[in-house]
Amino acid sequence: MSLTRRSLMEATASRFGWRRAYRDTTQVDALLTEQTETTYTEAADHAALATAKNDDALAVQPGVLDVRGRVLADVLYLEGVLVGARNRGLPPELIERLEDAVDHGHEMTVLLAATVRTTAAVHTAGH
Template sequence: MPFAHRSLIEAAAARFGWRRAYGDTTKVDGLLNEQTQTAYTQAADHARLATAKNCTALHIQPGVLDVRGRVLADVLYLEGVLTGARNRNLDPELVALLEEAVDQGHELAVLLADTARTTAALAKAGD
């Protein structure tokens, strides 16, 4: 099934709280590769637009704040997944990987917050 079509079906299912699980690593790897290809295809457009649009540090701030908000929300969701995995005594390797993902997600949220503060400080210094 084409990625766009599957994404539409999965988006509709997600509205009802349903998520598809894959019991085959080949299918997971295929989905991960599709996600990566899609992201890198979009990244070329983002870089071009950002170069044209982001001419000062303050111009960067809204995008950084948006990303930080999404990252933080996703990390907090993963914390819930981690808590559930711990409470259900799931495989220790899985729990350890979730812990690492949560820790790195929090670190990313902190770095993005620092970046947003820096954009404001640089704008104020330029006054």
């Protein structure tokens, strides 16, 4: 099945709250590779656009704030998944991986918040 067709099917399904689960690590690996390749392809021009747009510290701030908000929302979603996995007694190795992802996500939100604060501090110090 083509990427476009699968993407449309998955987008439609997600609107109804349906998600597909993959039973085979080969399928998961293929999906992860495809996801990575698609994202890098879509972001290919990002560096040039960001260079043109982000000409001072305050110009960086809104984008970093947006990313932090999305990461925080995703981490809180993963926390819910983790709680559900624990409550259902799912395999310990899955719970451990979820804990790692949640911890890393929280660390990332802290780093992003520090970056946002730095944009304001650098701007203030420069004026």
